[in-house]
Amino acid sequence: MSQPDPQSPPLSTSATSSAAPASVMPSSAAPASVMPSSAAAASPAPASTATSSAESAGAMPPGAEPARTAPAPLASPGAQRAQSAQASAVHVDSVTRVFGRGASQVVALDDVSLTVAPGEFVSLIGPSGCGKSTLLRLVADLDQPTSGTVEVFGRPARQARLSREYGIAFQQAGLLPWRTVRANVELPLALSGTGRGARRERVDHLLDLVGLADFADSFPDQLSGGMQQRVAIARSLAEEPSLLLMDEPFGALDEMTREHLQTQLLRICAETRAAVVFVTHSIPEAVFLSDTVVVMSPRPGRIREIVPVGLDRAGIAPAAAVSTAAEDAVGDDLRTADAFVDAVARVRTALHGDLASAGRPGGAAGESRTARPAGVDQR
């Protein structure tokens, strides 16, 4: 069992915790890691006090528990940083991206640094023009930074792209219209030279995963938007990547399909244990899916704040082995849980800066109004 981090008290109430490993300083010199390990390290104490509530039958506990990984304890933040820099899925170091030149240039990203740990789900959220899609494209090596470096699994982004270390999904499904669903999902495998038999097997498994096994021989123009997007997600998983890059994949879908697919995505990520960088406009979506929400601000694009989210998603893990409908119910429960609502409020505060508390009578009073019950870890 992991040891409590000596630096942070178990019942910390500040969102950007003082525990150094748990926060990334925006636009500052030393990028620290955002890791579920530190969340795990900091919360076993509250976890033990909250286990009673966690073990209460059935219902989602109001407490928050990290569900994803259970890595080994680390003594010092420095060692943690060093280890995380080696092992991190994505390491963006002081990246700047400027479009155009002279008076009409646009600074899409200004000295942005970010680290994503293996297996971690990170959302990028922010208003239009904050550079979140640009950041994702830099990680995917679909664009090159003006300055700074991007590393994926310790290698430069370009090398990671050439060795196909990640899977990618865009807002439009981007399916090739002359290929069947099966052939579309097969495409990355065919490009990397996998044999026909292995391809077929893998595609069958992936289509089962997203629930489209019956439509394997249909063409994209015969599918609805949600189904096309599911095919795109299956395709992004084709090579079993350890990193998934998603640029608002549910942006073009209606709310019901969106919520359903969010639950499906959580289950898939729990099964594949891939790190995910997810760009979204929607605060509830970001909180529902992520371990960490990176809030960005526009003009120039910067990281304003990193908001850790600790939610218990055990109900959606593959080990739970429940039906799709039950999973949807678990998802609905999660969306109404106190911890969820609280995290949404924190992200919203981070997005809107001082405006939220300035509008309310007595900002401090507002904060104390949302005081959390004992046993809830806020980091």
Next chain:
Amino acid sequence: MTSPAAGTAETAVGVPTGQPGISPASARRATASRSGALAARVLGSKPVVAVLAVVVLASVWELYKALGPDDGWSLGETRLLPRTTDLAMPHTWEMVARLFDPVSGARDAPVLWRAVLEAGALSLGIAVVGWVVGVTVGMLLALAMQRLRVVERAVLPLVVLSQTVPLIALAPLVRSWGAKLEIGSLAWEPWMSVAVIASYLAFFPVAVGMLRGLQSPDTIHVELMTAYAAGWFATLVRLRLPAAVPHLLPALRLAAANAVIGTVVAEVATGLPGGIGRMILEFANFASSDPAKPWAPIFGAVVLGLVAAGLVTLLGRSLGRFRRGEVVA
């Protein structure tokens, strides 16, 4: 006639009264809508419409011949409408009937339509060779232009410019160059000059159309291929070529028509014996003595063009998989 509904007895003529309760007005409407539906179905059938179009064209010819002025109509020196005499404008049925008469008065002369068919077959063969060569050259040019932007900027204007050169001037040039060309045992035959001219006309639409097709894929698809680390060739085979099919097929059809035109014109310019072009030239001399005769090879040339376009359509059917989402123009 007794029928339960009022009013049907008086208007029973021509209106089915087997159904009680049908008023004459609605019965008329029913008949009208039935015949309307029949007309829609008839007009929807392509072969029927094609035949109807020919009939309409022939009717216009005959109508003008019957109603038009004997001397035609000229604006100053230029004659804008032809003379309607039987010598200048033979009847359409005369033109058709002439097809079944022998070509000339000579003994063992074949029937006219057979002679036209043979000449047409020869020209078709040359046109096909010209088409294949033109399509190959066009495709290679398009690939080079897509691969290297500098090639596109350099070559595309020249490609466009090439089409402005008059064929009549080009044909003898090609023939004389060809005559000087001898690669080993392969001697330059006269029909090859004609094929070169045909390919000259055919390569242009293919080069332009295929280039547009190769550049047509959405950015999202191209970026997907980049994300999969697919090289230029893999992207070409899996993305650009399939995406180019809806642009390529009309270009191929145009190239086929152009190849036929080029063949006929080059045959006239080089004087290749046995082809349709030569036949058109020869039979034009009979305009005053045998007015229906010159029309036979003209019909032959039209049929030639239709056959060439039809072959491309067949090709298009086999590529149907890549034409999903094609808007029917």
